[in-house]
Amino acid sequence: MMNFIPIYSKEMNMTIISKIIMDHIQKELLIISQNKNIKGFRKGKAPLSLITKLFVKDTYKKVLYKLMNDMFYKFIYEKKINIIGQPKFYYKLYKYGYNLTFNVCYYQCHEFDIQQLNNMVIEIPDINIQEQDIKNIIKQNYIKNITWLIxxxxxxxxxxxxxxxxxxxxxxxxxxxxxxxxxxxxxxxxxxxxxxxxxxxxxxxxxxxxxxxxxxxxxxxxxxxxxxxxxxxxxxxxxxxxxxxKDIYNVNNHFTYKILYNNTIKQLELIKKKIIRNAILHNFIKIFLKNFNNITISNNTLIQLKLHKEYNEYCILTNILYQKLLLKNIKEYIIFKIFINQIIIKMNIKSNMNLILDMITEEITYVNYINHNINKKYINNIFKNKYLLQLISIHTLEYQIINNIIKNMKIKKIKFNFSNI
Incomplete structure (x- = not known):
């Protein structure tokens, strides 16, 4: 029998004191005064009183939303409340200089029993990199050139x-x-x-x-x-x-065989890690869905919570990182996402920037071997893109969680040669 995930709405009132609101508004206005071009004044020289008059209305709306959001998420983090979807905030017309009492509506859902996955068998590839693999990569990507030095x-x-x-x-x-x-x-x-x-x-x-x-x-x-x-x-x-x-964008980089050999080993190890990581994610999701195959999510709930937006974001991430989706459809993804969110709260797992950097490096390495300058440029661009960085951060968290869970599972290693992958 198919069970729908019981998702129920809850609401609560919260209050932000006026001093906190005023302090944040003043900080925002100060930033605007330093960066905004105001007609008749040099940049950063317009009086704060004028800036306040022009921008205070838009500023306090932005500040209020941020403060409500921060207060709510701090509360659910401390109370270990697992929510799904985005909370909605409601408040009456705010009077400048006063406390803000607001109402927040959010959704909670089914709790998964993680013990259900204990002692399950998960297959993980054991990849062997051989000498010939290194030589093949060098041959595929580089041309040997001999020079003579006096x-x-x-x-x-x-x-x-x-x-x-x-x-x-x-x-x-x-x-x-x-x-x-x-x-x-x-x-x-x-x-x-x-x-x-x-x-x-x-x-x-x-x-x-x-x-x-x-x-x-x-x-x-x-x-x-x-x-x-x-x-x-x-x-x-x-x-x-x-x-x-042989890459036209990398022709100015020359390597001795020894340096190239050592670099290629490092690159192949990164690719090996990526392949193993993908396999772990893919195999774990299959096991997860098999064990919770009697649970689904209703179409109305999906629309109500606007979870299709999260799924679309996941599609963007997987297109960038894997070029294919790991999950069959939106409902399976949402069930998996609910499960992951619960574990994040229970295990208090936080995003690790070193793991994020490793994951980005592995992904770039998959298509580009030794071009360190281009790799560094890609990495810098990703770190500047907050949206993309957030998606990768979420994906890294998922991988951290799965690695924690499979410690209690039975691991079956499947041997592969790198050349056969």
Missing amino acids: SSNNYVISINDRVTIDIYLNNKNNLVLKNKKIVLDKENYIIQDLEIALINKKHNEEFYLNKIVLNNYPNKNILNTKQNFIIHIKKIEIKKEVYIS
């Missing part, structure tokens, strides 16, 4: 360097190759063991080499014969491998 005079040649040399046959009067570039980590096929002989030498050094002539030597008449050479080292260049992003 060494100092005291630098000792190593296997990864490129060396510019002059090669003389028999004596210094017989120059056979001028400014020949030799990359030491590959065979150049000019003179046998030339690359090995160059290692540990220094800039401007000369040495003798008695070795067999190989195929890339210019004089083919002496191929495969042993000859005496004089090698003069003119320049030593150190190889530097850098990785450049």
Whole structure:
């Protein structure tokens, strides 16, 4: 049998003393006087008496609503009252300078038994990131570029360097190759063991080499014969491998392989956290709805409480964060939301800014790997957008609550390789 959530209205009277109202109005008027452009006065120089005359009516309406809202929510927080929807405030015509007595109407609803979820089984993915996953991400997003840096005079040649040399046959009067570039980590096929002989030498050094002539030597008449050479080292260049992003907005960022490798590990760990978080939310909601499947909410209540607005906000959030809804329909969402609100009050869970930042970072990382400048810009913009920040804060609270609840549930870990997700 389907049970409708019993939602009932309650109302109460509350009073705000005049001094609090007056103090807040004066503060608001002072802010207006400092920021408003008034004709005939420089910005911030209009007298407060004029500002009061012009703006006091609109100001006290704004102040009264804020004070009523703050007083009511402080009361229900202290009394641990779980409400649904938005409260409505009523008061008679306010007389400036007097106390304000107002009436607030709000709705309370069904209490969920959280113990019902204890010992339920929830599946959580156990994701393994392998070496090849890291290499694949680097290959997909970056192009390797090699640059050569001129060494100092005291630098000792190593296997990864490129060396510019002059090669003389028999004596210094017989120059056979001028400014020949030799990359030491590959065979150049000019003179046998030339690359090995160059290692540990220094800039401007000369040495003798008695070795067999190989195929890339210019004089083919002496191929495969042993000859005496004089090698003069003119320049030593150190190889530097850098990785450049394929993203056109990130081409100015160059990374060594080591830095890129470490950064990619961090990014994959963030993506892993996001995938696990999504799975926990999705699986928990399925379990929740299955256990409370005999409870629904009436259409009239939905319209009366204007809860469809909350659902629309949730849609905005999930579109931004997940690109899809986690819940099947509006009624399921509202039931889940009622449950979450009750737990927030019971467990006294508050929004954690570090978790909010982590969640935003995880979401951005999902589509953008290493572009720290763009990531930072996105994060700053989100924190400036109070509406969006509030939605993310609510979502973070939900995740905190679910994590607290699943501590009493049985966790079944399902193993996945990152490459298979």
